[in-house]
Amino acid sequence: xxxxxxxxxxxxxxxxxxxxxxxxxxxxxxxxxxxxxxxxxxxxxxxxxxxxxxxxxxxxxxxxxxxxxxxxxxxxxxxxxxxxxxxxxxxxxxxxxxxxxxxxxxxxxxxxxxxxxxxxxxxxxxxxxxxxxxxxxxxxxxxxxxxxxxxxxxxxxxxxxxxxxxxxxxxxxxxxxxxxxxx
Numbered sequence: 702x703x704x705x706x707x708x709x710x711x712x713x714x715x716x717x718x719x720x721x722x723x724x725x726x727x728x729x730x731x732x733x734x735x736x737x738x739x740x741x742x743x744x745x746x747x748x749x750x751x752x753x754x755x756x757x758x759x760x761x762x763x764x765x766x767x768x769x770x771x772x773x774x775x776x777x778x779x780x781x782x783x784x785x786x787x788x789x790x791x792x793x794x795x796x797x798x799x800x801x802x803x804x805x806x807x808x809x810x811x812x813x814x815x816x817x818x819x820x821x822x823x824x825x826x827x828x829x830x831x832x833x834x835x836x837x838x839x840x841x842x843x844x845x846x847x848x849x850x851x852x853x854x855x856x857x858x859x860x861x862x863x864x865x866x867x868x869x870x871x872x873x874x875x876x877x878x879x880x881x882x883x884x
Contacts, residue, residue, distance in 0.1 A: 703878040705813050713820040716743025733809035739800040744793030747849035755784045757804040765795030810883045815842050833867035836860040842882050
């Protein structure tokens, strides 16, 4: 299983840099502390962490954020947003300068592995992670993460077929070090 030496940085070619700083424990909770840099107009699509809470505090810039079904909201320096486990959400740089935030994700689970590979696929695919590898990751970690943009029919019918043929073709050898999904 792949291990990470912190701090560890991932970036996509579409305006996002994410720094995983350190892991800490408070009582029975474990946190991975993060900082990010997001270019104007950029940010992740509407997504959910089924098993993790996420907290972001704006250090510089202006963050827009939205919880599915709710109104867009905005935060400036010193203000924050918390996204609870199971809450579909998105955030973006709503300003003209680089948005810098600090925060945490709890528990860390497979966030680094999943996002590192999603960012890699975005970079290789011109923005959209696609193909056999994306289907594999989205299926494997469906108990932990999801994105709203992919229709349920695709995730539940098409992706299993794609993954089946991908396994037959040996397309997933590069994921031999993939950690098991958290159930």
